[in-house]
Amino acid sequence: MKRRVFVWTLLLALVVSAGVASAVELVDPRVLDLGNDYGGVVGQYGGTMTVHGGASGPKTFNPHRAAETSSTDVTDRIFEGLVTLHRDTGLVLPKLARDYEISEDGTEVTFYLRRGVQWHDGTEFTADDVIFTFDVVYDPNVGSNSRSGLLIDGQPMKYEKIDKYTVKFTLPRPHAPIMFSIGTPIVPVHLLGEAFKEGRYHEMWGLETPLDQIVGTGAWRVSSYRIDQELILVKNDNYYEFDEAGNRLPYLSRIIFRYYPSSDTATLAFFNGEFDYIGIPANQYPEYVDREPFSRWSIITAGPNPGTSFIVLNQNPDAVPEPKLSWFTDVKFRQALAHAVDKETILDMAMNGMGYIQDSPINMRNEFFLKKDIKTYPYDLNAAAEILDAAGYKLGSDGVRRDPNGNPIEFDLITNPGVPIRQIVGELFQEDLAALGIKVNFQQIDFNVVVEKLTDTFDWDGIIIGLTGTFDPNGGSNVWLSSGNLHMWYPYQETPATEWEARIDEVWREAQRAMDPEVRRQWYFEFQDIVAENVPLLYTVTSENMVAVRDHLRNAQPDGIGGSVGSAWNFIWIDR
Amino acid sequence: MARTDRENSHTEFAGDGGALRSPWKMAWRKLRRHKLAVAGMWVLIFLHLFAIFADFFAPYSELTTDRRRTYHSPTKIHIFHEGKLVRPFVYGYTRVDTLRNIYEEDKSTMYPIYFFVRGDKYNILGIESDLRLFGVEAPGKIYLMGADRYGRDIFSRLAYGGRRSLFIGIIGLVISLSIGMIYGGVSGYFGGWVDNLMMRISEIIISIPGFYLLLALSAILPPNIPSDRRFMLITIILAFIGWAGLARVIRGMVLSISRMEFVAGAEAIGASQPRIIVRHILPNTMSYVIVHATLSIPSFILSESGLSFIGVGIQHPLASWGNMLSEALNLASLTRYPWLLIPGFFIFVTVLSYSFFGDGLRDALDPKTQT
Numbered sequence: 046m047k048r049r050v051f052v053w054t055l056l057l058a059l060v061v062s063a064g065v066a067s068a069v070e071l072v073d074p075r076v077l078d079l080g081n082d083y084g085g086v087v088g089q090y091g092g093t094m095t096v097h098g099g100a101s102g103p104k105t106f107n108p109h110r111a112a113e114t115s116s117t118d119v120t121d122r123i124f125e126g127l128v129t130l131h132r133d134t135g136l137v138l139p140k141l142a143r144d145y146e147i148s149e150d151g152t153e154v155t156f157y158l159r160r161g162v163q164w165h166d167g168t169e170f171t172a173d174d175v176i177f178t179f180d181v182v183y184d185p186n187v188g189s190n191s192r193s194g195l196l197i198d199g200q201p202m203k204y205e206k207i208d209k210y211t212v213k214f215t216l217p218r219p220h221a222p223i224m225f226s227i228g229t230p231i232v233p234v235h236l237l238g239e240a241f242k243e244g245r246y247h248e249m250w251g252l253e254t255p256l257d258q259i260v261g262t263g264a265w266r267v268s269s270y271r272i273d274q275e276l277i278l279v280k281n282d283n284y285y286e287f288d289e290a291g292n293r294l295p296y297l298s299r300i301i302f303r304y305y306p307s308s309d310t311a312t313l314a315f316f317n318g319e320f321d322y323i324g325i326p327a328n329q330y331p332e333y334v335d336r337e338p339f340s341r342w343s344i345i346t347a348g349p350n351p352g353t354s355f356i357v358l359n360q361n362p363d364a365v366p367e368p369k370l371s372w373f374t375d376v377k378f379r380q381a382l383a384h385a386v387d388k389e390t391i392l393d394m395a396m397n398g399m400g401y402i403q404d405s406p407i408n409m410r411n412e413f414f415l416k417k418d419i420k421t422y423p424y425d426l427n428a429a430a431e432i433l434d435a436a437g438y439k440l441g442s443d444g445v446r447r448d449p450n451g452n453p454i455e456f457d458l459i460t461n462p463g464v465p466i467r468q469i470v471g472e473l474f475q476e477d478l479a480a481l482g483i484k485v486n487f488q489q490i491d492f493n494v495v496v497e498k499l500t501d502t503f504d505w506d507g508i509i510i511g512l513t514g515t516f517d518p519n520g521g522s523n524v525w526l527s528s529g530n531l532h533m534w535y536p537y538q539e540t541p542a543t544e545w546e547a548r549i550d551e552v553w554r555e556a557q558r559a560m561d562p563e564v565r566r567q568w569y570f571e572f573q574d575i576v577a578e579n580v581p582l583l584y585t586v587t588s589e590n591m592v593a594v595r596d597h598l599r600n601a602q603p604d605g606i607g608g609s610v611g612s613a614w615n616f617i618w619i620d621r
Numbered sequence: 622m623a624r625t626d627r628e629n630s631h632t633e634f635a636g637d638g639g640a641l642r643s644p645w646k647m648a649w650r651k652l653r654r655h656k657l658a659v660a661g662m663w664v665l666i667f668l669h670l671f672a673i674f675a676d677f678f679a680p681y682s683e684l685t686t687d688r689r690r691t692y693h694s695p696t697k698i699h700i701f702h703e704g705k706l707v708r709p710f711v712y713g714y715t716r717v718d719t720l721r722n723i724y725e726e727d728k729s730t731m732y733p734i735y736f737f738v739r740g741d742k743y744n745i746l747g748i749e750s751d752l753r754l755f756g757v758e759a760p761g762k763i764y765l766m767g768a769d770r771y772g773r774d775i776f777s778r779l780a781y782g783g784r785r786s787l788f789i790g791i792i793g794l795v796i797s798l799s800i801g802m803i804y805g806g807v808s809g810y811f812g813g814w815v816d817n818l819m820m821r822i823s824e825i826i827i828s829i830p831g832f833y834l835l836l837a838l839s840a841i842l843p844p845n846i847p848s849d850r851r852f853m854l855i856t857i858i859l860a861f862i863g864w865a866g867l868a869r870v871i872r873g874m875v876l877s878i879s880r881m882e883f884v885a886g887a888e889a890i891g892a893s894q895p896r897i898i899v900r901h902i903l904p905n906t907m908s909y910v911i912v913h914a915t916l917s918i919p920s921f922i923l924s925e926s927g928l929s930f931i932g933v934g935i936q937h938p939l940a941s942w943g944n945m946l947s948e949a950l951n952l953a954s955l956t957r958y959p960w961l962l963i964p965g966f967f968i969f970v971t972v973l974s975y976s977f978f979g980d981g982l983r984d985a986l987d988p989k990t991q992t
Contacts, residue, residue: 309952331721332952390688394770397720462931472771472937476686488936 072160073143075286077294079616083132085600087288088296088618094321094598096611097311098302101273106259107250108230109181109189114513118611119302122278123261126228127156127175132612133605135411135516137224141170141231141262151219151560154227158210162285164233165260172206177234179204180241187246193523194226197557220557221565222519233260264295264615276302286615296618316340321595322610327396327588328465337593347590347603349401349409351514354466356386356458356474356507356583360534360542364503368452373506373534374543377436379580383422384429385477386470392586394473395466400588405573406521408514409587410606413562416570419577430481446482455484460509461492467509470585474509499533508533516606518569519557525549525572534581545579597621651985658981661974668971672783676743679777680756680763683940685741687762687772690714692722692958695767702731709734711763721957732761767960769948771938775963782940782964787971789856790921794914796860797867802910804864805871806898810879820872823865831862835928855934859924867913874906908986915979919972926968942968 079085101115108120129140139145142156162170182189183201195202202223203215216223236258240249250259256267264286265278278300286294303319305311308326315323316336325333325344337344358373359365365373372378388402404421407414430440437449445453458475460467471487478485485507498505512524512531523529527538527546541547549572556568576582590608594601597620604612652658671678687693696711713730717723740753757763766775808819838858842851878884879902887897922942928934929943930950937944942964948954949961 312952328951329953331957334720387688393719394688394691399720462933468937469770473688476684476938489933 070161071163071283071285073162073285075140075143075159076289077286077616078289079600080289083600083613083616084602085613085616087290087292088599088616089620090292090296090618091298092296092619092621093299093301094297094614094617094619095301095303095319097315097320097323098276098304100304100306102270102276102302102304103252105251106254106256106267107247108232108261109187109191110247110250112190119267119276119278120230120261121263122265122300122614123259123263123267124230124232125261125263126230127158128224128228130225130228130516130606135606137228140228147560151221152216154214154216154223155207156212156214158212159285160210162262163283164235164262165266165281166236167283168233168235170231170233170262171209172212173234174231175212176204176206177238177241178229178231181232181237181246182229184241184246186244189229191226191229194520195223195229197223218558219560221560222517222557225515225517225519231262236260265300268299273304275304278302284615288616295615297614300614315593321598322601323593325591325593327399327591330397330399330591333591333593341597342593342595345592345594345603347592347608348605349608350588350590351408351410351516351607352511353403353406353514353582353587354470354509354511354585355403356382356470356509356585357533357581358382358456358507358583359503359505360581361503361536362542365506368448368450369456369506372438372448372454372456375436376579377432378438379583380422381429381432381436381438381481382478383580383583384425384432385474385481386422386583386585387424387473387477388586389424390473391466391469395469396586396588399591400586403584403587404577406525406576406582406584407518407569407573408516410514410608411516411518414518414566414569416573419573421577422580422583426477426480433481440482444482445484453484454482455486456506458485458487458507458509459490459495459498459505460487461495462489463492464511466585466588467511470509500530500536503536514607518572522553525576526553543579545575549575648982648985652981655981655984657977658985661977661981664970664974665978668783668967668974669787671780672787674745675777675780675784676745676750677752678754679774679780680740680753680765681774681777682741682743683773683778683781684938685773685777686938687768689716690724690762690764690768690772691770693762693764693768693772694724694958695960696762696764697726698734707733711757711761713761730761732757732763734763766963767958769945769961773938775945775960778940778945779942779964779967782935782942782945783967785852785935785939786922786925786942786968789852789859789925790918792853793856793860793863793921794918796857797864797917798910798914800860801864801867802871802903802906803898805868806875806903808868809872809875810894810898810902812876816872820869823868826862826865827869829862832924832927834862835859835924836931836933852935855925855928856921859921863917863921867910867917870909870913871903871906874909875902878902878905911986912979912983915975915982919975922968922971922975 077083079087098118099115103111103116103119104113105111105116106120106123108124111117111120125140127140127142128137128145130136131138141159141162143159144157146155147153156175158170158172158175164170181187182191182195185192197217197220200217205213207213214227237246237249240246252270252272256270259267264281264284266281268277268279270276280295280298284294288294303314305314308329311323312329312332314320333344358379360370360374362370392398392400392402401409403409405415405419407416409415433446438446438454440446447453458471460471462468468489475485475487495508495510499508499510515521524531524533526532527535527541527550530536532538535542538546541550552568552572552575556565556572559565559568590603592603592608592610594610599618599620600613600616601610602613603610693714696714698709698711700706700709702710710731710733712726712728713732714724715727717725734755734757736755738753738756739751740756742749742751764774764776766779768774769778804819804823808816835858842854884897884901887901925934925941926943926946929941930947935941935944945964946962946968949965954961
């Protein structure tokens with residue numbers, strides 16, 4: 046009797062342990078060939094890396110509520126998508142999926158999920174989580190940032206679970222850029238499903254949630270957060286990525302984010318040895334260059350910043366009164382003004398010459414889509430005056446330029462304070478236009494007011510502002526489609542107001558349909574020509590991306606798609 | 622005794638006493654002994670003249686930019702060339718390091734400094750002129766205190782900026798004094814529920830956090846108003862939150878003065894109430910008011926500087942000391958272009974001078990201090 050009990054207990058124990066083991070056994074690890082694919086070397090374990098997190102920390106840990114980079118910088122470490130982009134080439138790579146298949150006609154995408162991937166709490170990641178995530182993303186009440194990128198002509202995709210490790214998406218029509226937005230962060234159904242059903246998803250995982258309840262699949266989990274001061278990530282010991290030598294990633298044990306409100310303070314903190322690497326603001330570059338020879342860190346230059354800065358003139362007929370509307374909608378007027386932007390001086394004053402003159406709306410890093418021979422508008426006040434004269438905007442003997450109806454040309458130009466380049470652009474532009482006889486009232490007003498005018502009340506003449514760039518051109522959909530919410534000069538159009546806007550809409554949709562990159566590229570080339578001819582945005586300059594990295598940090602190269610070191614965290618290591 | 626003194630000073634002030642020494646003369650004598658006050662006074666006179674005649678003293682207009690001379694260092698003035706004593710001159714400069722904006726003298730080009738030269742045109746009090754105190758011939762440039770980011774001459778901008786930064790205090794003060802004196806006078810003279818109500822209102826105004834109110838008000842000013850009107854509006858905003866403290870003190874003084882015999886006398890001969898307040902009571906508060914005025918001008922100057930410093934006061938490209946100082950608000954400027962801090966020094970000197978002068982004035986005007 047006793048013996049029997051013992052045997053049963055033993056058996057039971059075996060079954061239980063086998064059951065647990067089979068639930069967590071990683072079948073499809075993701076192996077990174079650091080040497081060949083990432084220009085890196087196999088590393089050693091351990092250590093803490095400290096980085097500058099920006100001016101403020103995350104506002105939420107819920108990846109589908111996170112809207113601003115201060116939050117996504119953290120949630121992107123905890124949560125991952127089905128696919129990711131190669132950090133240098135921008136090619137789509139499987140991440141939580143082990144593989145994917147696109148059907149011949151481009152309307153079906155099937156994902157085969159990695160088997161045995163664990164959530165941080167030990168539960169297995171399955172197709173149910175993927176289905177749940179897309180339920181969440183497509184729910185307008187959640188307000189996920191990924192939603193608009195996953196709609197095709199306003200329609201959601203269909204998605205179904207084929208089996209525990211297979212999910213199939215059906216698109217209403219072929220849509221090449223879908224692979225760039227489908228990698229939205231996957232969230233666990235076993236923890237959030239209940240709340241979603243009750244309509245409370247948007248309340249979940251805010252800052253008040255105990256940190257051990259924030260569960261993702263990523264290489265990192267949050268261990269402590271003092272709001273807007275310091276956030277600590279610790280490594281996930283069961284992560285599914287390995288290096289080519291079979292070591293489980295990541296190498297580092299901890300990553301600390303420190304937040305400083307001003308970039309000057311952050312720079313001084315870096316000089317004091319507080320950070321392991323830091324992005325260098327272009328206007329502080331001389332400080333770094335002068336210290337580099339005596340310091341144990343090096344400056345890495347990493348190509349143009351994907352962001353843009355530009356002047357935009359309001360062409361919204363519902364908000365701009367005559368005669369301003371006629372000026373701003375006159376392509377000759379905009380072309381003339383584009384000639385009055387002194388890009389070289391802006392580069393010199395705002396960035397110490399460390400940057401690039403920008404002519405095209407395409408991310409300058411995306412060489413494949415960037416058209417080199419488009420029409421440009423070099424700084425030339427004489428050319429500007431000639432175009433204005435020819436278009437009937439004549440300079441009077443009193444030094445005031447008037448439109449063909451005799452109205453003196455004068456308009457307001459606003460921007461937010463605190464961004465040196467915008468102030469410089471504004472002051473130079475004001476001075477140059479004064480030389481052309483055009484009066485510009487340049488003023489810096491609170492950022493929230495600027496945004497409100499831009500997105501809500503539309504009562505502005507000219508704004509100097511910027512956009513963060515995405516690697517794939519389609520990321521600019523909300524800017525370039527005439528119905529877009531960031532089609533700043535005339536947003537939410539029901540039908541395109543001008544022929545060239547109508548043509549951009551067409552070209553854009555053709556580019557989305559084209560599955561062949563070469564064909565896509567031709568469409569985007571035409572798009573760039575239309576924009577260059579019609580100058581809805583007067584582009585200025587973009588800075589050189591520069592990073593100062595401590596010498597003991599290995600594999601910490603800025604990436605090719607955005608110049609960010611963050612995409613290398615999983616395989617950065619500290620050489621002691 | 623204090624009571625008699627006060628009455629004496631009243632009669633003399635009213636101008637009908639045949640005293641040997643008027644109180645103003647006595648005050649002036651007392652003030653002159655106060656060395657710091659006199660020094661402060663001369664500094665202030667000099668600064669205000671510098672600002673009023675900015676067009677004459679400044680070699681360039683405040684808007685003259687030079688895009689190739691970003692952060693030009695102060696030009697050195699030489700009197701020896703190749704070992705010989707010559708008329709003061711500056712060398713031409715070339716930018717040898719575009720990254721760090723380092724300029725070096727180019728000894729092959731010399732630009733002698735001339736006085737009473739023709740420069741940028743200006744218009745002062747309706748007179749058009751282009752006469753400037755000193756200057757060098759183009760393409761030479763003289764930057765006594767260096768240049769800012771846009772290659773504008775800091776020295777010239779200090780002069781033009783002084784017009785706004787210094788006079789914002791005086792204009793603002795005139796407004797806030799007028800309101801404060803009349804308000805305090807009426808409140809103290811009538812007393813009772815009028816006094817009660819008026820003082821409660823002034824307490825509400827005192828309890829408004831001034832700087833935040835200013836921030837809000839200046840943010841709603843429309844962008845297209847001309848800069849001079851914008852300047853006036855900011856001054857008026859400053860004045861309208863600055864009068865309440867003064868009104869309370871005046872009210873207290875009026876309360877005691879209005880019980881004196883000469884007020885009763887004025888009432889007896891049938892003088893009207895406004896006349897009694899303005900002609901008989903308020904002049905007796907004058908010594909306090911003058912001191913208060915001198916000591917509160919600095920707060921106006923500092924408020925303007927503060928507002929302009931954070932970008933909501935006087936707007937670029939027009940100069941004010943505050944917005945000039947805001948250019949120095951970063952690491953690079955502090956370490957590489959220290960001349961950008963000079964406007965801060967001017968603010969400091971002005972505020973200090975007003976304090977010294979005000980201190981001296983208080984002692985001089987106080988009838989209790991003996992000559």
